[in-house]
Amino acid sequence: MKLRCLPLALLIMLSGCSTAQSVLHAHGEAAIALKNLIIFIAWVAAIIWLAVVGFLTFALVPRRNHSAGPDNRSERTMTIAVATATAATALIIGILTVASFYTTRALNSGGNADVTVVVRAQQWWWQFIYADHDQTQIFQTANELHIPVGKTIRLRLQAVDVIHSFWVPSLAGKLDLIPGRENTLTLRAERPGIYRGQCAEFCGLQHGHMAFAVIAEDDADYQRWLARQRLDAATPTEAEAIAGQGVFLAKQCAACHAIRGTSASGSTGPDLTHVAGRRTIAAGLLETTRGSFAAWIADPQTLKPGNNMPMVPLTTDELRQLSAYMESLR
Amino acid sequence: MKKDQASAVPADTGLADAEVERQLTTIWGSRPGFWGAVASVDHKVIARRYIVTAFIFLILGGLLALAMRLQLAQPEARFISPDRYNQIFTMHGSNMMFLFAVPVMEAIGVYFVPLMVGTRNIAFPRLNAFSYWVFLFGGVLLWLSFALDTAPDVGWFAYVPLSGPEYSAGKRADIWAQMITFTELSALAVAVEIVVTVFKQRAPGMSLDRIPVLVWAMLVMSFLVIMAMPAIMFASSTLILDRLVGTQFYNPAEGGDALLWQHLFWFFGHPEVYIIFLPAVGMVSTILPAFVGRPLFGYLPLVMAMIATGVLSFGLWVHHMFTVGLPRLGESFFTASSMAISIPAGIQIFCWLATMWAGRPVFRTPLLFVIGFIATFVIGGLTGVMVASVPFDTQVHDTYFVVAHFHYVLIGGAVFPLIAAIYYWFPKMTGRMMSERLGRWAFWLIFIGFHLTFFPMHLLGLLGMPRRVYTYQPELPWAGLNLFISLSAVLLALGFLVFFVDVVRSWRNGLPAGPNPWKATTLEWATSSPPPSYNFRRIPVVDAREALSPNDGELAVASGLRTDRRELLVTSVVEALPEARESSPRDSVWPLWAAIATAVMLIWSMFSPWAVVWGSIPIAVTLIGWFWPKGSPEDES
Ligand code: HEM
Numbered sequence: 032m033k034l035r036c037l038p039l040a041l042l043i044m045l046s047g048c049s050t051a052q053s054v055l056h057a058h059g060e061a062a063i064a065l066k067n068l069i070i071f072i073a074w075v076a077a078i079i080w081l082a083v084v085g086f087l088t089f090a091l092v093p094r095r096n097h098s099a100g101p102d103n104r105s106e107r108t109m110t111i112a113v114a115t116a117t118a119a120t121a122l123i124i125g126i127l128t129v130a131s132f133y134t135t136r137a138l139n140s141g142g143n144a145d146v147t148v149v150v151r152a153q154q155w156w157w158q159f160i161y162a163d164h165d166q167t168q169i170f171q172t173a174n175e176l177h178i179p180v181g182k183t184i185r186l187r188l189q190a191v192d193v194i195h196s197f198w199v200p201s202l203a204g205k206l207d208l209i210p211g212r213e214n215t216l217t218l219r220a221e222r223p224g225i226y227r228g229q230c231a232e233f234c235g236l237q238h239g240h241m242a243f244a245v246i247a248e249d250d251a252d253y254q255r256w257l258a259r260q261r262l263d264a265a266t267p268t269e270a271e272a273i274a275g276q277g278v279f280l281a282k283q284c285a286a287c288h289a290i291r292g293t294s295a296s297g298s299t300g301p302d303l304t305h306v307a308g309r310r311t312i313a314a315g316l317l318e319t320t321r322g323s324f325a326a327w328i329a330d331p332q333t334l335k336p337g338n339n340m341p342m343v344p345l346t347t348d349e350l351r352q353l354s355a356y357m358e359s360l361r
Numbered sequence: 362m363k364k365d366q367a368s369a370v371p372a373d374t375g376l377a378d379a380e381v382e383r384q385l386t387t388i389w390g391s392r393p394g395f396w397g398a399v400a401s402v403d404h405k406v407i408a409r410r411y412i413v414t415a416f417i418f419l420i421l422g423g424l425l426a427l428a429m430r431l432q433l434a435q436p437e438a439r440f441i442s443p444d445r446y447n448q449i450f451t452m453h454g455s456n457m458m459f460l461f462a463v464p465v466m467e468a469i470g471v472y473f474v475p476l477m478v479g480t481r482n483i484a485f486p487r488l489n490a491f492s493y494w495v496f497l498f499g500g501v502l503l504w505l506s507f508a509l510d511t512a513p514d515v516g517w518f519a520y521v522p523l524s525g526p527e528y529s530a531g532k533r534a535d536i537w538a539q540m541i542t543f544t545e546l547s548a549l550a551v552a553v554e555i556v557v558t559v560f561k562q563r564a565p566g567m568s569l570d571r572i573p574v575l576v577w578a579m580l581v582m583s584f585l586v587i588m589a590m591p592a593i594m595f596a597s598s599t600l601i602l603d604r605l606v607g608t609q610f611y612n613p614a615e616g617g618d619a620l621l622w623q624h625l626f627w628f629f630g631h632p633e634v635y636i637i638f639l640p641a642v643g644m645v646s647t648i649l650p651a652f653v654g655r656p657l658f659g660y661l662p663l664v665m666a667m668i669a670t671g672v673l674s675f676g677l678w679v680h681h682m683f684t685v686g687l688p689r690l691g692e693s694f695f696t697a698s699s700m701a702i703s704i705p706a707g708i709q710i711f712c713w714l715a716t717m718w719a720g721r722p723v724f725r726t727p728l729l730f731v732i733g734f735i736a737t738f739v740i741g742g743l744t745g746v747m748v749a750s751v752p753f754d755t756q757v758h759d760t761y762f763v764v765a766h767f768h769y770v771l772i773g774g775a776v777f778p779l780i781a782a783i784y785y786w787f788p789k790m791t792g793r794m795m796s797e798r799l800g801r802w803a804f805w806l807i808f809i810g811f812h813l814t815f816f817p818m819h820l821l822g823l824l825g826m827p828r829r830v831y832t833y834q835p836e837l838p839w840a841g842l843n844l845f846i847s848l849s850a851v852l853l854a855l856g857f858l859v860f861f862v863d864v865v866r867s868w869r870n871g872l873p874a875g876p877n878p879w880k881a882t883t884l885e886w887a888t889s890s891p892p893p894s895y896n897f898r899r900i901p902v903v904d905a906r907e908a909l910s911p912n913d914g915e916l917a918v919a920s921g922l923r924t925d926r927r928e929l930l931v932t933s934v935v936e937a938l939p940e941a942r943e944s945s946p947r948d949s950v951w952p953l954w955a956a957i958a959t960a961v962m963l964i965w966s967m968f969s970p971w972a973v974v975w976g977s978i979p980i981a982v983t984l985i986g987w988f989w990p991k992g993s994p995e996d997e998s
């Protein structure tokens with residue numbers, strides 16, 4: 032069966048190398064170590080399986096001059112064979128246990144973190160809070176984590192409601208976020224790139240739409256991004272956007288979302304201060320465009336049924352103005 | 362050969378065979394008609410019901426699987442809403458584990474353990490009837506909730522806080538928890554019956570080292586049930602308490618702990634896998650010798666391996682929790698223990714391979730499924746070793762890799778042997794042979810369909826696809842594989858269809874089987890097919906591990922049991938020396954009433970804690986009816 036799938040498997044593996052959310056497409060220190068371990072164990076397993084099936088086939092082909100029935104001599108050979116195979120099994124799993132132990136040890140060689148981010152997972156989006164010694168410099172963003180390449184990043188994983196799991200396969204293995212506890216995940220990207228991640232513990236209705244991106248960039252880009260994020264939201268200049276800001280502050284929007292530099296300071300939904308600067312909205316659901324904003328705001332429950340943002344009744348004009356305002360929040 | 366002295370009461374001693382049969386039929390047979398059938402406590406009648414019901418749940422669960430595959434065949438498909446999808450995978454998992462796999466394995470035990478140990482009925486036959494009804498009601502409860510669109514939607518392990526009062530409003534999670542209570546209650550009952558039957562009712566001479574391997578497997582399985590059950594009973598009860606009366610076992614904000622649930626659930630949940638798998642080991646070990654024409658190689662290592670598996674299975678539950686952020690030392694311990702369980706599994710495989718090696722295979726359908734089982738299960742075992750490694754698991758946990766792994770183990774490791782067992786024992790159960798031609802078709806379709814469906818899931822997992830997602834986005838490179846898997850699932854379903862067609866056709870007009878079509882050596886083949894209500898005309902006496910050896914001629918029997926009431930022979934635990942004659946309960950409708958009263962109480966208790974108080978009154982009434990003495994004389998030693 033394995034053989035039958037092999038060409039297919041190869042095809043997938045090759046194509047897999049061009050995607051951004053894959054164990055086999057490892058670009059983080061941890062993910063590379065894990066990939067090596069996975070490939071090593073997979074080879075060992077493949078050899079064992081071939082040996083077993085080979086012997087099975089050999090045992091089943093009809094042989095001439097073969098008397099059925101217990102016969103002491105073959106009984107003895109069989110005992111030796113079974114004992115040897117059992118000893119070999121013990122040896123192999125011993126090796127695998129040690130290999131896996133050393134991989135774990137290598138993973139946690141972290142040292143001091145260069146950047147610390149608090150990750151707060153909730154139904155069904157990710158809140159990233161960039162901690163800083165200077166209180167005024169703290170800011171938060173959603174569903175998009177920017178990190179500098181080659182630096183050690185410490186993530187403090189917290190859950191707001193139910194259990195979620197933080198998983199960016201191209202960078203590191205997953206770790207759960209559990210209410211009432213905090214886990215710490217250390218990761219490091221070896222190369223700039225956009226690495227997709229997704230919640231990996233079933234967390235309710237929209238578990239399937241709880242994605243995020245880790246954007247690893249070189250230090251200059253990262254610093255530029257940081258500086259921009261620390262700024263308050265841009266004041267709209269276009270007439271439509273200005274009207275949109277009015278709508279935002281007047282309707283329920285501001286009860287759930289914060290926009291720094293305005294009176295909106297809700298904390299139920301993602302911070303929108305620089306929402307248009309992010310690649311996607313609604314946890315990876317839609318690409319960030321004015322049309323997406325309009326579609327999302329007009330009817331979030333059809334696009335992502337069950338999510339915690341209600342449909343806010345708006346006139347067509349209000350919707351247009353709001354979308355323009357959202358798009359101005361770069 | 363043992364001879365009891367003739368007593369004043371009618372006994373089978375000295376009567377002609379035909380006359381013994383006539384009298385035993387009168388006393389052991391069930392009354393005709395609907396109520397006669399309902400009241401029956403014949404282990405074969407109840408086991409047949411169990412098996413048929415479990416297979417119906419398999420079909421229903423399979424249809425759910427096809428629904429999931431339909432939804433996943435395309436990215437962002439909208440065939441099934443997220444709410445329905447979450448219900449469907451929860452139903453599929455819960456149904457397959459609690460309503461199909463565990464019950465069907467126990468049912469095989471209920472049918473064959475008494476026959477294989479040479480007794481006339483299972484111990485506590487009324488409890489057995491009760492257990493079936495409770496199982497049925499639990500299953501009906503779950504499926505009714507699905508029909509009403511309020512089925513549980515929190516996954517088959519219902520992690521808190523998602524399943525707790527705050528995040529699962531309505532009754533969905535309560536239905537899940539009560540379904541657990543129903544099925545665990547019935548499993549516990551069956552486990553106790555099997556343990557007592559094996560320990561006390563074996564045919565004279567069947568000392569511990571002559572017990573058939575399947576019976577050993579059922580015995581170990583029963584002990585696992587008995588030891589794992591308290592954890593899940595505690596878990597589901599505390600969940601209901603949190604949800605219904607506001608206790609805070611699992612609420613971290615109030616000092617509860619979300620991880621406590623996972624420890625409790627998996628302390629039960631991991632042995633659960635072996636509760637399903639060990640009977641399959643027994644089946645393979647029983648079937649194989651009949652088709653390679655030689656006794657099983659390695660009886661003792663096999664039995665030891667089963668016991669070792671059972672013991673170890675309680676020491677590795679944490680490997681389901683490798684991503685919760687455990688201390689390193691704990692991780693290393695559970696990695697080592699999880700890996701270690703592959704040693705007894707290896708021993709089992711090696712013994713079977715050796716048996717084949719020394720034998721001369723006859724390729725009938727049961728053997729095909731056994732071969733398919735070995736080729737498939739080894740893959741499942743190897744991926745099991747992979748996920749036992751903590752670092753490896755952090756990449757594949759909760760992805761389709763794991764979905765592939767546990768289907769290799771559950772379908773490859775348990776359903777394949779089960780189908781082999783059906784082909785093997787169908788003649789015994791119905792008196793008719795199944796079709797060899799359809800059997801081959803079923804095998805190849807299921808085998809090929811299975812691998813085409815599940816092998817690519819390993820890759821999907823490595824490519825980053827998490828499990829339990831109702832859809833995925835088109836920009837992810839998963840669409841092609843998913844479509845391929847969905848199409849293959851149709852092939853697999855077709856294979857099962859052929860199998861069911863074969864079952865139905867053969868049941869109606871298969872070729873007559875005769876008592877022992879495979880020339881097998883265990884005691885169930887020493888009686889007619891299907892066996893009479895009293896199983897054996899006279900209790901067999903066993904003098905070797907192969908109870909029916911081909912060159913042995915007549916089977917030795919013991920006589921002296923009464924023929925005017927239901928009577929069994931009780932023997933000693935180790936040597937199976939006759940100890941006493943004991944009466945066996947007559948048919949009764951009370952187990953049904955008791956099960957109904959229990960069901961009412963359990964369902965009512967989802968709504969009000971007072972149900973436990975008031976609901977226990979009818980249960981007490983039915984139990985009084987159940988145990989009302991009928992004035993049968995004291996048992997004699
Ligand atoms: C008939 C062929 C079957 C197919 C095509 C199939 C397919 C699937 C799929 C696609 C899932 C994953 C759902 C998800 O993660 O969203 C799943 C889950 C599962 N299956 Fe199957 N399955 C089959 C038979 C079985 C059998 C026979 C068993 C048990 C004996 C079983 C036990 C499970 C369990 C326990 C889950 C996990 C459910 C959960 O996540 O809560 N399946 N199956």
Ligand SMILES: [Cu+2]
Pocket residue numbers: 152153155194195196230231232233234238241
């Ligand atoms: Cu989540």
